[in-house]
Amino acid sequence: MNIIPVVFCFDDNWALAAGVCLTSLLANAKEDTFYDIFILHAANATFPRDGNLEKLGFAFDNFKLTYRSVGSEFEGGFEIRGITNSTYFRLLIPEMIPEYDKIMYHDVDVIFQDDLSSIFLDTDMNGFYVAGVVSPGGLSEHVREKRRKLGLDWKDYVLAGNIIINAKMMREDGVVDMFKKEVATSQYEHQDMDILNIVCKGKIKKLPPVFCGTVEIFRLAANMEAQSLYDLTELVKVIDKGIVHYNGVKPWIGWCSNFDIWWEYYRESVFFDAKFYFDFYISKANEVNSIGELKLLKLMLRRIARRCNLIK
Numbered sequence: 001m002n003i004i005p006v007v008f009c010f011d012d013n014w015a016l017a018a019g020v021c022l023t024s025l026l027a028n029a030k031e032d033t034f035y036d037i038f039i040l041h042a043a044n045a046t047f048p049r050d051g052n053l054e055k056l057g058f059a060f061d062n063f064k065l066t067y068r069s070v071g072s073e074f075e076g077g078f079e080i081r082g083i084t085n086s087t088y089f090r091l092l093i094p095e096m097i098p099e100y101d102k103i104m105y106h107d108v109d110v111i112f113q114d115d116l117s118s119i120f121l122d123t124d125m126n127g128f129y130v131a132g133v134v135s136p137g138g139l140s141e142h143v144r145e146k147r148r149k150l151g152l153d154w155k156d157y158v159l160a161g162n163i164i165i166n167a168k169m170m171r172e173d174g175v176v177d178m179f180k181k182e183v184a185t186s187q188y189e190h191q192d193m194d195i196l197n198i199v200c201k202g203k204i205k206k207l208p209p210v211f212c213g214t215v216e217i218f219r220l221a222a223n224m225e226a227q228s229l230y231d232l233t234e235l236v237k238v239i240d241k242g243i244v245h246y247n248g249v250k251p252w253i254g255w256c257s258n259f260d261i262w263w264e265y266y267r268e269s270v271f272f273d274a275k276f277y278f279d280f281y282i283s284k285a286n287e288v289n290s291i292g293e294l295k296l297l298k299l300m301l302r303r304i305a306r307r308c309n310l311i312k
Contacts, residue, residue, distance in 0.1 A: 002033050002117040005100040009040040009089035010108050015047045016252065016271060018108040020262060022053065023269040025106075026060040030115045035063040038097055040089040043069050055270040068096050074183055088192050090160065091179035094167035101168035107161040111244040111261050119211060125166040129175060130196060131205035132158030133212035134229050136220065146189070152197055155229065158204055160193035161245050162212040175199060208234040213242030215257045255284060 006025070010018055018039075025035060041048060048067040056063070074088040090105050097103055104120055123131055137143040138154030147154040170176060178199045188194035197204065209217050209230045220227065221238040244258050251259035252266070266272060 002030075002121065003036055004033060004117055004120050005036045005038065005097065005103045006116070007038045007040060007090070007093050007097060007103055007105045008108050009086055009105075011042060011086045012046050014108050015052060017250070018047075019053060019056070019271040020252075020266050020269055021106070021108040021110055021112075022056055022063075023059070023271070024110075024112040024265045025116075026056065026063055027265070027268075028112050028114055029062050030117060033062065033115055033117045036066075036100075037063055038066050038068060040068055040070055040092065040096055042075075042086060043071050045069075052271075058270050070096065088179075088183050088195075090163075091183070091192055091195065092176060093165055094170040095176050097167065098171075101166070103165045103167050105163050105165060106243070107245065109246045109250055110162065111246075111258075111265055113244065113261075114210075114241040119207070120164060123164050123205070123207065125164065125169070125205065127169075127203065128205040129166050129170055129173075129200040129203040130158070131164040131207050132160065132162065133207050133209050133217070135159050136214060136216040136229060139216075139227055139229065150188075150194060150198060152201065156201075156204060156206075157197050158206065159212045159214065159245075159247075160196050161214075161247065162243055163196075164205075164207070208237070210234065210237045210242045212245055213238045214245045214247045218242070218244070218257060252280070 008018060008021070022037065029035065039048070039053075047053065048069075053065060056065070070089050070092055073092060074085045093103055093105060102120075102125055104116065125131060134155060135143075135157050138147060138157060144154045147157050179195055182188075182195045182199060183192075186195070188198075209221070213221070217230070217235075217238055219225075220230065221235045221242070224232055224236065226232065244261055246256060246258070246262070249256035251262035263277075267277065
């Protein structure tokens with residue numbers, strides 16, 4: 001049996017997304033994979049007490065669920081773009097999960113399409129604090145310049161939504177204290193992601209793009225676009241097996257790339273609510289019917305432009 005420790009951090013607003021995310025994780029597990037799942041949350045979160053996520057036990061028995069409160073940690077942390085301070089909780093993982101030396105972290109706005117045991121067990125973290133997928137944002141010059149101003153090489157800057165953590169090495173080197181200092185004194189545009197890359201600079205391992213399929217990475221994979229970040233043989237795996245990361249518009253809120261994948265898992269999950277499902281689709285159909293073709297085209301172009309500006 002392969003026991004894989006996985007951590008998620010979120011607040012009450014993300015409870016539904018977490019349920020669907022965990023459904024996809026457990027549904028794609030191999031027979032010999034067991035996920036030891038930890039959820040870090042603020043002291044005032046209600047989902048540890050409402051028991052909703054425990055419904056997963058009706059469908060799966062290949063996991064254990066543990067809640068851990070971070071108390072009031074990062075309460076005054078810098079917030080931007082509507083992203084709350086719970087995004088910083090991942091920086092506490094080495095201290096909050098002392099029973100493991102190597103741990104996997106994932107955002108909950110993701111869908112898993114494959115078992116995670118191979119990439120977790122095969123990734124040698126010796127000498128590295130963290131492992132992640134290089135951000136595709138650096139393919140644009142204005143993002144490269146932002147990373148240069150942070151003193152970082154854009155080709156080494158990794159996404160923070162899906163990472164593997166060398167918790168033992170971080171504890172030994174006092175890295176969590178460095179994280180806390182940055183949160184307390186800085187206001188970075190990309191919050192914990194900037195902090196993770198700044199503090200861990202020089203000790204970051206690169207993972208293949210299948211481990212964090214953002215909207216832009218899926219676009220590159222669909223077009224088999226040659227670029228300087230990802231090997232095309234690795235990129236092709238993203239379509240069928242890649243972790244789907246909804247780093248822009250969320251599928252339970254609006255139309256977005258790969259929205260159908262999220263809704264497929266939602267429909268099959270123990271959290272399915274027929275009213276929520278049909279209300280969403282009816283409302284979106286009404287949106288399309290209420291505007292003309294020209295307005296719809298303009299709206300689509302604006303969304304594409306906005307999404308390009310949001311690429312991290």
